[in-house]
Amino acid sequence: HYVHFAGGSIYWTPETGAHAVCGAIRELWAALGWENCEFLGYPVTDETATPDGIGRYNHFEKGGSIYWTPDHGAVEIHGPIRAEWERTGWETGPLGYPVSGVQVADDKSGLFMRFQRGTIRWDPARGARAETEK
Secondary structure, eight states, rough: EEOOOOEEEEEEEEEEEEEEEEEHHHHHHHHTTTTGOOTTBSSSSEEETTTTOOOOOBBBSSOOEEEEEEEEEEEEEOOOHHHHHHTTTTSTTTTOBSOOOOETTTTSSEEEEETTTTEEEEEEEEEEEEEEEO
C-alpha cells in the first residue's frame, strides 16, 4: 500500500512497515521502478539524515540504499559495492559519499562506483575493494 503526497510518499507492507520516501531519493526510486526494482524493493527506513547532517538516505528491503547530498544529488548503491562501502564506514569513512552510480569498467571485467575520496571496484575474481585517493 502507498500514499503519494506533494513532497513524498509513504509505502507500507506487513513485512517492512510504513516508511516515508521524499524528494530526489523518491524521484530516483521511481525512475528505477519503485518497489519493483530488483535491487531495492520497498523502503525499510524513513528518509533519514546522515550522522554528519549533510546527506539523507533510505535503505531498502533488498539490501540497497539511495543516498542524497546537495553536491551530488541522489545516488543508488547496492550489492557487494554497498557492502564494501558499509565495511569502510559508510559516508563517515575514508571514501565519503557516493558521487556516481555503478558503472561498467572499460574492459568489461567488472563494476566500479566513484566516491568523494576514492572508488570501489568489483570483479568476480577479487570481489569488492576500496581504493582511496592519495
